[in-house]
Amino acid sequence: MSTQKPRSHDEDSLNFDKLEKELHAAVDADKRYWRENDAKFRAVGQKVETYEEFQDIVKASHLKPLEKGDNLNNIVFDQPWNSHAIKMKNAAPLKSTGSDLQQANNLPKNGQEFARDWRRHHKTVESQYDYLLKIGGPRLGEIFKTEISFGLLGDILTALCQGFSNSDSSAVLAVVHGLTSANRFSLSVQFLSSKEKQVCSDLFHKLKSSNENQTEADGKHIQDQLNELEKIYQLKSK
Incomplete structure (x- = not known):
């Protein structure tokens, strides 16, 4: 006769919080991949002069256009653009x-x-x-x-x-x-x-x-x- 203990309710239940986090991470990673991929094609189409400019466009692919009311007065630009x-x-x-x-x-x-x-x-x-x-x-x-x-x-x-x-x-x-x-x-x-x-x-x-x-x-x-x-x-x- 088998002596295996019945599985508890906790062992059979799924960790939905963990699954949700993993799902969100996978979705974000997928969005990032396609966003950067589009930026690469855009940079090639613009015929950027250097690889540094190409990298800048890809790195900035997550940035959104300025909205009305945005203020740049307190932003310091250290990058030699x-x-x-x-x-x-x-x-x-x-x-x-x-x-x-x-x-x-x-x-x-x-x-x-x-x-x-x-x-x-x-x-x-x-x-x-x-x-x-x-x-x-x-x-x-x-x-x-x-x-x-x-x-x-x-x-x-x-x-x-x-x-x-x-x-x-x-x-x-x-x-x-x-x-x-x-x-x-x-x-x-x-x-x-x-x-x-x-x-x-x-x-x-x-x-x-x-x-x-x-x-x-x-x-x-x-x-x-x-x-x-x-x-x-x-x-x-x-």
């Missing part, structure tokens, strides 16, 4: 106009506020051009530190080119330089349409022409900066 900006950080500071207005409370504090005001209050080339110069290149570099919204770079270049005046050449150059501080700026450039790329080329031609009346020393310094910026804006091979 833009190697081009670092390369040019030792260049002499560029002159800009509207420095007294840059501290005004009505100027945007981040890219989201800029895009909102740009589309709501600045619908003509003249208004857009004045708005960019009032903010100034250095401030724009801070505003777009995280990124430039899709399609916005082309609009900015168009406003600068169509509204360009030789008397503003230093301020326009400062804006063109400030924009390059944006995270993954090279990708923003790649998304420019053929028409926008031609506008960008025309803008640099105007900046070069305005530089012809500079003294030899100043002219060479500005020309060197323009040559470097042309590479960053992918108008010249590196």
Whole structure:
């Protein structure tokens, strides 16, 4: 006769809490796999320049777009997102106009506020051009530190080119330089349409022409900066 003891109720019952945790972990792992897999295909499609940029896109695949009301003022960015900006950080500071207005409370504090005001209050080339110069290149570099919204770079270049005046050449150059501080700026450039790329080329031609009346020393310094910026804006091979 068998002496095996009957199984207790506890031994026959399942640990549903443990099973639920394991299920959630498996679902999260599956979501992460497909999310990162999609990010890899997206990075390849964007033709990122370096493997580091590829890794950044995959690592950031879990991040969500900013929502209205999100505040970036207290966030410190230690990551050297833009190697081009670092390369040019030792260049002499560029002159800009509207420095007294840059501290005004009505100027945007981040890219989201800029895009909102740009589309709501600045619908003509003249208004857009004045708005960019009032903010100034250095401030724009801070505003777009995280990124430039899709399609916005082309609009900015168009406003600068169509509204360009030789008397503003230093301020326009400062804006063109400030924009390059944006995270993954090279990708923003790649998304420019053929028409926008031609506008960008025309803008640099105007900046070069305005530089012809500079003294030899100043002219060479500005020309060197323009040559470097042309590479960053992918108008010249590196």
